[in-house]
Amino acid sequence: MSTTLSPLIDLQLKGFKVYEKNLTLQEAERPLLAAQIFSRRDYYKVLLLESKCVLHYAHQRLELDGGQYLFFTNPHIPYSLELRTDRLHAYACLFTEEFVAAARSESLHQSPLFRIGSTPLFKLPASQADYVRGIFHKMLAEQQGDYPFKGDLIRTYVQLLIHEALHLQPADPVVQPNNAATRLTSLFLELLERLFPIELPTQQLTLKTPQDFADRLAVHVNHLNKAVKQVTGKPTSAHIAGRILDEAKALLQHTDWSVASIATCLGFEYPTYFNNFFKKHTGVTPLSLRRKD
Template sequence: MAIKVVSQIPGLDIEDLKLKGFKVHELPASVNVPVSSGRRDFYKMGLVNGDMTISYGDKILEINDTVLFFVNPNVPHSVVRRSKKTNGYACLFTEVFMTSRERTEVLKRSPLFQIGDTPVIPLNSEQAAFMTGIFKKMLAVHNGNYTYKGELIKSCIELIIHEALRIQPSHNAPQFKNAATRISHLFIDLLERQFPIERADEPLQLRTAHDFASNLSVHINYLNRSVKEVTGKPTSVHIAERITAEAKALLQHTDWSVADIAYALGFEYPTYFNNYFKRVTGTTPQSLRKK
């Protein structure tokens, strides 16, 4: 019999999560259906003990022990449990929840949430006991009436991330020669994480150098100077090339209308997109599609 996969996560109210910014819960002993593969708009970290298969991006991970499991919202994933004895805890939170600059930096730049790293960290009995204590604390705070529960949950999230890095340092953590190299890497990473565009009703959010500078909390002149120094090309050129490349892909490999593609790429009107595309490529979107 084929396994039926559904898009809902058992016991999770998505609207409530978006409203509060976080949710902590104990995993049920068994679930009738696995969680479907897909991209969502929240991060997830879990402490899991059981027999299961985790599909994460292009990786298939077989789990039969106690592990920490980290999920990046940009990576499609699914979990199939093979035993009713599975147990553990999960903490889900939105990027907006980690509001301060320092905490957002910890989250975004943590190698545990980078696509190239393995999302699973095996734990020994001592490490598992320590992590269990943190998740139990978060669960108690989540279910209680403490006025500053959000701040306490954020601190616990940071502690779990740092403890996980101490247990298993990332093999993909970038080494930067100087500050300019670092900010250029962050800019390129932020640019690339917006693609590929999969839905016409979710338009591109960062389209200008000012957008990226604001997101990275740096002055636009510093961003432009650093990117030009390290890559040899201005920030605006990187953005234009990437948007144009995505536009070509959407024109050639989807049946979206030119208007839908324009809106998906963040253009207010299709005419603006047509003029932009012709200025950059020398041809119109319709001409490219016909070719």
């Protein structure tokens, strides 16, 4: 197929990218499916995962048995994969809200597949996995093609992926809190996620301690701690520290900001406090993680 492009038609898809990854374990030690030209802060993702691994998504740990799984993630929630095999095979498409807006009547934030607090992972039966894989192949072909309306066609394919997943879950996917502790915990976790991502070196966390969150939610800190521990099995401070650690890793891997700037953004008074916190939880220093990447 000719690669010559018509000067009258912009064939570069704005706000969209699809690719296939087939990595060895050594290659996959780098951040999953990292595409350096795309900011994790702007792009939604749909992935077809076909390897045995553990998916770490927000505060959840999900075991994948090597079957075919369709996974949806939004730019505000970090995720990573821990491989349980020597090879990673996956398909991924990335897109902005603006790219799919013309084909949707609701915001992606309102979709049960991308809403904060959801678990957007679906195991596919063999026949459905073949169909979904075919959609990714079609998107890959169109991305390289010269069809002048390929953007509209690819938007349709993205919608097909979304509807395939919606078929696999109940008509009303929103789980209503069944008691006060669950409701308070849900509010806390949503408030925690809304603090991220950190997008500018001048931005700083406004809530850093359980007391800060309790004050914002207008409850006593002991009440908040008790509810969060009861519902999640982890203390409030562990959720906060875990989310700060996730953001620290992302900033180290996806920006060129200094460690001191990242420390300040994440609420640490001195870089040494940040270094100690990071090494305590990861076993390496922030600079060591950046150099490894």
